[in-house]
Amino acid sequence: MITITTIKEMQAFVLEKKEQQVSVGFVPTMGYLHEGHRSLMKKARQENDLLVLSIFVNPLQFGPNEDLESYPRDFDRDAEIAKAEGVDVIFFPSAEEMYGRYSSVQVNVKERTDVLCGKSRPGHFDGVATVLTKLFNIVLPNRAYFGLKDAQQVAVVHGLVSDFHFPIEIVPVETVREEDGLAKSSRNVYLSDKERKEAPILYKSLLMAKEKVQSGLTDEIKIISEMKEMIEGRSSGKVDYIEIYSYPELKKVEPLEGKIIIALAVKFNKARLIDNIIFSVNE
Amino acid sequence: MITITTIKEMQAFVLEKKEQQVSVGFVPTMGYLHEGHRSLMKKARQENDLLVLSIFVNPLQFGPNEDLESYPRDFDRDAEIAKAEGVDVIFFPSAEEMYGRYSSVQVNVKERTDVLCGKSRPGHFDGVATVLTKLFNIVLPNRAYFGLKDAQQVAVVHGLVSDFHFPIEIVPVETVREEDGLAKSSRNVYLSDKERKEAPILYKSLLMAKEKVQSGLTDEIKIISEMKEMIEGRSSGKVDYIEIYSYPELKKVEPLEGKIIIALAVKFNKARLIDNIIFSVNE
Numbered sequence: 001m002i003t004i005t006t007i008k009e010m011q012a013f014v015l016e017k018k019e020q021q022v023s024v025g026f027v028p029t030m031g032y033l034h035e036g037h038r039s040l041m042k043k044a045r046q047e048n049d050l051l052v053l054s055i056f057v058n059p060l061q062f063g064p065n066e067d068l069e070s071y072p073r074d075f076d077r078d079a080e081i082a083k084a085e086g087v088d089v090i091f092f093p094s095a096e097e098m099y100g101r102y103s104s105v106q107v108n109v110k111e112r113t114d115v116l117c118g119k120s121r122p123g124h125f126d127g128v129a130t131v132l133t134k135l136f137n138i139v140l141p142n143r144a145y146f147g148l149k150d151a152q153q154v155a156v157v158h159g160l161v162s163d164f165h166f167p168i169e170i171v172p173v174e175t176v177r178e179e180d181g182l183a184k185s186s187r188n189v190y191l192s193d194k195e196r197k198e199a200p201i202l203y204k205s206l207l208m209a210k211e212k213v214q215s216g217l218t219d220e221i222k223i224i225s226e227m228k229e230m231i232e233g234r235s236s237g238k239v240d241y242i243e244i245y246s247y248p249e250l251k252k253v254e255p256l257e258g259k260i261i262i263a264l265a266v267k268f269n270k271a272r273l274i275d276n277i278i279f280s281v282n283e
Numbered sequence: 284m285i286t287i288t289t290i291k292e293m294q295a296f297v298l299e300k301k302e303q304q305v306s307v308g309f310v311p312t313m314g315y316l317h318e319g320h321r322s323l324m325k326k327a328r329q330e331n332d333l334l335v336l337s338i339f340v341n342p343l344q345f346g347p348n349e350d351l352e353s354y355p356r357d358f359d360r361d362a363e364i365a366k367a368e369g370v371d372v373i374f375f376p377s378a379e380e381m382y383g384r385y386s387s388v389q390v391n392v393k394e395r396t397d398v399l400c401g402k403s404r405p406g407h408f409d410g411v412a413t414v415l416t417k418l419f420n421i422v423l424p425n426r427a428y429f430g431l432k433d434a435q436q437v438a439v440v441h442g443l444v445s446d447f448h449f450p451i452e453i454v455p456v457e458t459v460r461e462e463d464g465l466a467k468s469s470r471n472v473y474l475s476d477k478e479r480k481e482a483p484i485l486y487k488s489l490l491m492a493k494e495k496v497q498s499g500l501t502d503e504i505k506i507i508s509e510m511k512e513m514i515e516g517r518s519s520g521k522v523d524y525i526e527i528y529s530y531p532e533l534k535k536v537e538p539l540e541g542k543i544i545i546a547l548a549v550k551f552n553k554a555r556l557i558d559n560i561i562f563s564v565n566e
Contacts, residue, residue, distance in 0.1 A: 007448055015450060021302065104394035104442035105412055111387035129388055133416075137448040159387035165290055165420040167298060 001083050003090045007098070007138050010091050014052070014140045022049040026141030028132065031055040032072045033081045035184045039176045040145040041085035047171070052139050053082050054091040056098060060106075061127030091139060098134065106130050109156055112250040116152045116243055116263050117274065125156045132157060136166050144168055149175040149183055151261055151276045155248035175275070177203065183275045190271035198235035199273060202266055205230045206277040209262050213281055218255040220244050223262075231266060240265035240272065247278050257281050284366050286373045290381070290421050293374050297335070297423045305332040309424030311415065314338040315355045316364045318467045322459045323428040324368035330454070335422050336365050337374040339381060343389075344410030374422060381417065389413050392439055395533040399435045399526055399546050400557065408439045415440060419449050427451055432458045432466055434544055434559045438531035458558070460486065466558045473554035481518035482556060485549055488513045489560040492545050496564055501538040503527050506545075514549060523548035523555065530561050540564050 004010045014024060025048030027040045045051050055078055062068040075092065082090055107129040112118070118125055136144070146154045154172050161170050176184045181203035182196075191199060205227040212223060224242045231239055246253045247261040263276035287293045297307060308331030310323045328334050338361055345351040358375065365373055390412040395401070401408055419427070429437045437455045444453050459467045464486035465479075474482060488510040495506055507525045514522055529536045530544040546559035 011448065011450055019304065100446075103446045104392060104439070105446045106391050106393060108389050108391040109387060110389060133447050137450065140450065156387070163383075163386045163388045164416050165294065167294055167420065167423065 001087055003092050005092050005097065007093060011138050017050055018140060024048060024050045024052060024139065024141045026052050026139045026144045028054045028135050028144065030057045031078050032074060033078045034186050035176050036147045036149055038085055040147060040173050041087060043171065043173055044145045045086040047143060051087050052089045052091060052141065053087045054135055054139065056093055058127060058131040059095050060130055061124050063121060063123065107133050112155045112159055115245060115250050117265065118152055128153060129156060129160050132160060136168060141168055143171050145171045145173055147175065148172050148278065151263060151278060155250050158248045185273065187271045187273065191268055195236060195268045201231050201234045202264060202273060202275045206262055206275060210277055210279055213256055220256060237266040237268050240267050284370055286375050288375050288380065290376060294421050300333055301423060307331060307333045307335060307422065307424045309335050309422045309427045311337045311418050311427065313340045314361050315357060316361045317469050318459050319430045319432055321368055323430060323456050324370060326454065326456055327428045328369040330426060334370050335372045335374055335424065336370045337418055337422065339376055341410060341414040342378055343413055344407050346404055346406065390416050395438045395442055398528060398533050400548065401435055411436060412439060412443050415443060419451060424451055426454050428454045428456055430458065431455050431561065434546060434561060438533050441531045468556065470554045470556065474551055478519060478551045484514050484517045485547060485556060485558045489545055489558060493560050493562055496539055503539060520549040520551050523550050
């Protein structure tokens with residue numbers, strides 16, 4: 001495994017590999033790797049000749065009041081995990097390297113952003129789409145891997161790749177869960193023992209909603225209120241939002257049909273957890 | 284020579300060629316090809332194995348009061364010229380094909396746009412940068428060719444390619460001129476005989492300014508007023524603007540140093556002509 005820190009070297013390395021018909025899998029991350037990242041790396045490792053992992057805490061996707069400075073970083077630990085998962089190249093550029101002295105262009109995401117978590121993070125997805133446009137052109141992958149835990153990000157990336165026609169296959173990877181169904185997250189450690197025992201209700205409520213929709217219930221308001229009742233009745237969590245949209249367009253669907261996402265955010269004492277389920281109605 | 288109208292076919296065609304280490308030259312145009320385009324095709328033909336010309340009148344770069352509908356189109360004539368210049372593939376998509384039912388992302392150009400002709404065309408370069416991002420990903424060229432007649436466009440493209448790290452070499456091509464120095468333009472036909480005889484004064488004023496700068500005059504205001512006097516004294520044209528900037532950054536330089544552009548637009552009775560000169564001070 002090698003680490004590359006400059007754009008020029010990374011691009012040259014990949015261009016040379018691609019001349020030899022090597023397929024490139026890419027897992028873009030902000031580092032501090034966890035089990036979700038591992039599942040992306042495992043899948044990418046199986047499907048490609050060369051596996052590139054990027055570690056870059058992207059300033060452009062942090063809001064002025066967000067935790068850019070305190071975002072956790074631990075390159076040595078990340079490198080160990082990457083090596084264990086069979087990564088060939090870690091691309092690890094500085095912010096200076098990625099954004100230079102100034103920049104004249106930026107990607108503006110006009111759709112799929114003013115819902116779910118995006119509502120409270122204006123400009124966040126512009127930052128995500130801009131850095132991915134750069135990374136895609138630097139790493140030139142055949143496939144790029146994204147976790148469905150952040151389904152809105154996957155939706156935005158689908159839009160980016162499809163609108164800009166990047167010759168890249170986006171591979172969405174299922175959320176990794178604990179045995180009791182709780183979506184794995186670095187934030188789960190902030191749950192109290194009691195909260196931890198309650199938290200699987202989030203996924204249970206999503207499964208319940210899916211079952212109701214599949215068995216013919218298409219009244220969005222009723223589904224959402226039943227979910228809210230279930231979560232707040234059986235845990236100390238407070239629902240931040242429960243929303244239902246078409247996927248990946250993230251538009252209102254009335255009545256519910258086609259491929260949809262049901263997504264939620266729930267606040268516990270010290271942790272705000274998110275989860276979602278994506279499925280096709282009537283299939 | 285073949286014509287391809289779908290994104291999918293164009294991208295697949297080029298990807299297959301690139302597997303055989305074929306170098307791809309790309310000349311993006313809005314059609315109605317003239318001698319300027321010919322010079323781009325000639326240069327691209329010399330430097331690449333495969334030559335792709337795109338013809339696409341891009342709605343996104345026209346303002347609401349601009350001439351999208353009446354923009355001249357003549358595919359058969361264009362195809363003849365392309366064939367004569369050795370083009371291998373014409374990429375000729377519809378607006379529907381390029382922009383689909385909706386789009387969720389767009390490139391926003393934040394610099395180099397509020398000067399020269401861009402001042403009066405808000406959003407124009409966002410449209411240019413967006414369509415080029417799409418075309419670059421569809422045609423996947425090694426080199427793309429742009430005429431320096433529209434030096435601001437070349438500057439924006441340099442910014443786009445450098446900020447987004449497209450693995451593409453941008454090749455700026457010198458403005459093609461008549462024997463008397465007048466920059467070739469499809470708009471020259473709108474000049475009266477008298478105006479046509481006067482029009483070479485535009486380029487003469489640029490050469491005069493360059494000589495003054497090279498011989499030590501760095502007072503921008505003085506240079507501009509001398510040029511204006513020369514043009515308006517020796518022709519019936521009215522100066523729309525004469526501006527001097529660093530190139531390709533298009534920032535004010537005081538005093539004049541480094542690589543600069545002197546650019547002008549002059550209004551005649553039925554034609555508005557533009558021209559420019561780019562050179563390095565003290566080299």
